[in-house]
Amino acid sequence: MTLDELQELSRQIRIDVIKSVGTAKSGHVGGSVSCAEILATLYFSAMKADPALPPEARDKCVLSKGHAAPALYSVLAHRGYFPREELLTLRKLGSRFQGHPDMKKTPGVDASTGSLGQGISIAVGLALGARLHKSQQKIFAIVGDGEAQEGQFWEAMMSAVHYKLANLTVIMDNNGLQIDGTNEQVMSLGDIRAKALAFGFEVIEVDGHDIPQLLNAYAVKTQGPKFILAHTVKGKGISFMENQVGWHGKAPNAEEMEKALAELDGQKSLAAVGA
Amino acid sequence: MTITVKEIKAIRIATGAALAELGAERQDIVALDADLAHATMSCTFGEKFPDRFFNCGIAEQNMMCVAAGLAISGFTPVACTFAMFGAGRAYEQVRNSICYPGLNVKMVLSHSGLSVGEDGGSHQAIEDISLMRTIPGMTVLVPCDANEARKALRAAVDLKGPVYIRAARLPAPVFTPDDMPFEIGKAITLKDGGDIGIIATGLMVYQALLAAEELEKAGIQATVLNIHSIKPIDRQAIVEVARKTGRLITVEEHSVIGGLGSAVAEVLADECPTSLKRLGVQDRFGQSGTPEALFEYYGLTAKHIEAAAKDIVGSKK
Numbered sequence: 001m002t003l004d005e006l007q008e009l010s011r012q013i014r015i016d017v018i019k020s021v022g023t024a025k026s027g028h029v030g031g032s033v034s035c036a037e038i039l040a041t042l043y044f045s046a047m048k049a050d051p052a053l054p055p056e057a058r059d060k061c062v063l064s065k066g067h068a069a070p071a072l073y074s075v076l077a078h079r080g081y082f083p084r085e086e087l088l089t090l091r092k093l094g095s096r097f098q099g100h101p102d103m104k105k106t107p108g109v110d111a112s113t114g115s116l117g118q119g120i121s122i123a124v125g126l127a128l129g130a131r132l133h134k135s136q137q138k139i140f141a142i143v144g145d146g147e148a149q150e151g152q153f154w155e156a157m158m159s160a161v162h163y164k165l166a167n168l169t170v171i172m173d174n175n176g177l178q179i180d181g182t183n184e185q186v187m188s189l190g191d192i193r194a195k196a197l198a199f200g201f202e203v204i205e206v207d208g209h210d211i212p213q214l215l216n217a218y219a220v221k222t223q224g225p226k227f228i229l230a231h232t233v234k235g236k237g238i239s240f241m242e243n244q245v246g247w248h249g250k251a252p253n254a255e256e257m258e259k260a261l262a263e264l265d266g267q268k269s270l271a272a273v274g275a
Numbered sequence: 276m277t278i279t280v281k282e283i284k285a286i287r288i289a290t291g292a293a294l295a296e297l298g299a300e301r302q303d304i305v306a307l308d309a310d311l312a313h314a315t316m317s318c319t320f321g322e323k324f325p326d327r328f329f330n331c332g333i334a335e336q337n338m339m340c341v342a343a344g345l346a347i348s349g350f351t352p353v354a355c356t357f358a359m360f361g362a363g364r365a366y367e368q369v370r371n372s373i374c375y376p377g378l379n380v381k382m383v384l385s386h387s388g389l390s391v392g393e394d395g396g397s398h399q400a401i402e403d404i405s406l407m408r409t410i411p412g413m414t415v416l417v418p419c420d421a422n423e424a425r426k427a428l429r430a431a432v433d434l435k436g437p438v439y440i441r442a443a444r445l446p447a448p449v450f451t452p453d454d455m456p457f458e459i460g461k462a463i464t465l466k467d468g469g470d471i472g473i474i475a476t477g478l479m480v481y482q483a484l485l486a487a488e489e490l491e492k493a494g495i496q497a498t499v500l501n502i503h504s505i506k507p508i509d510r511q512a513i514v515e516v517a518r519k520t521g522r523l524i525t526v527e528e529h530s531v532i533g534g535l536g537s538a539v540a541e542v543l544a545d546e547c548p549t550s551l552k553r554l555g556v557q558d559r560f561g562q563s564g565t566p567e568a569l570f571e572y573y574g575l576t577a578k579h580i581e582a583a584a585k586d587i588v589g590s591k592k
Contacts, residue, residue, distance in 0.1 A: 118368055121337045121372070129350055
């Protein structure tokens with residue numbers, strides 16, 4: 001995909017998030033749209049993610065911040081794992097699209113997540129597994145910043161470095177907000193870059209909405225595990241949701257949905273129509 | 276059966292040796308521990324297969340999810356630590372990362388129950404059976420001696436899906452025959468009698484047999500049922516002994532809330548309401564002491580079982 005196509009895909013992911021969460025009348029919009037570029041670049045550039053490949057030949061991505069599931073489902077639909085229309089069944093009884101990722105129900109989902117701090121540990125296990133298989137498979141974990149308040153998060157960080165997992169990349173969607181307020185207000189995370197460095201990660205800091213920066217970060221070769229600190233905006237792309245704590249776990253009503261989709265429609269001219 | 280004790284051996288020693296044996300047979304088996312490898316005896320595997328052994332340090336939550344990741348990769352991970360930390364501290368990791376996706380992870384958690392002894396109440400898991408059996412899709416096995424422990428681990432790795440094996444620390448009599456079959460979900464009748472049924476699990480099975488021998492001398496014939504598989508539980512065997520004897524006792528070194536006693540009560544309530552006395556830890560914590568002293572204090576010796584049986588049979592005979 002070209003840069004413009006990736007940009008357009010990110011916009012499409014945002015549209016899918018608004019539509020599916022809005023239709024479900026429940027879900028997490030803010031943290032889903034903040035990782036749209038991260039997911040678009042992973043699944044269409046950094047990762048071998050073609051559903052036609054046998055599962056063992058694909059790279060793996062664990063969405064440790066599982067509440068961003070609507071964005072993951074969207075990128076998987078674009079990759080061809082299932083029809084895009086089906087995304088509108090999100091969170092409904094019997095749907096393949098659970099509120100949080102369920103690897104047993106949704107094709108293309110590499111790990112069941114949702115309870116914070118656990119996905120990054122699963123990714124460590126996947127990376128150890130890939131190494132034991134002597135496979136070139138790459139493992140990615142997308143984590144939230146609020147998620148780093150979980151003690152287990154740091155257990156996982158410690159073990160990734162201990163096992164020298166050069167096949168593991170942890171990407172933090174650092175949008176600065178959590179349910180009860182800003183990270184600063186709720187439980188300060190301090191200097192995440194310094195902490196990740198102190199744990200022994202190689203750290204690359206990027207604007208998480210800047211596609212070339214993300215692609216460059218993926219391309220960097222490291223001796224051990226890599227930590228991409230991606231600064232993002234919660235609610236990105238929808239002006240009235242941007243940096244608003246209230247849009248963590250709230251679904252847009254019909255009017256808000258219309259407004260959000262109109263805004264996203266307006267952003268079409270900014271990118272080439274590729275998707 | 277006549278009780279013949281061949282040796283005294285801890286269940287954890289047996290699971291440790293069995294793990295190493297299985298590791299030689301199967302390349303897909305990997306083991307994890309949380310800085311207790313010399314207590315759970317996973318070190319035996321670790322020494323033989325260092326590439327397939329991961330000491331995760333004192334971080335049980337991470338360990339359980341790392342095991343989940345290895346299972347997704349196609350391995351059969353055996354995660355080892357103490358029951359308190361594996362089933363207790365890491366409960367939600369076991370629930371959400373292992374069982375919710377139905378992953379093929381085996382948990383061999385030692386130092387369960389009161390028999391931990393001197394370390395005291397903080398380390399004596401008396402809720403682990405309860406916690407583990409409530410999770411959908413989890414299999415819960417409680418071997419009664421070293422022989423059964425070896426068979427339990429073999430059966431566990433042959434089964435696809437999450438399995439919890441509760442292993443005791445204490446060196447204990449090995450009394451089940453080498454050729455006694457072990458089938459998940461199938462209870463074993465160790466002694467047959469029509470006056471009362473004693474249903475036991477883990478280290479309490481041996482105590483139940485000793486009690487049954489004494490009862491026999493007093494003219495009371497007891498059936499002793501070894502429930503090594505708490506989940507799935509052998510409903511048919513429980514109903515049969517209930518119908519035959521009309522009165523039952525369960526014995527476990529675990530809380531009477533949620534453990535074997537509860538599991539048996541659930542079967543009886545569904546299928547065959549029967550008078551049931553649940554021996555176990557009566558909704559309180561353990562404390563420091565030798566395992567023998569603790570069993571005495573909490574009423575979990577052959578003598579206590581015998582007395583309970585006489586009390587029940589005497590009142591209803």
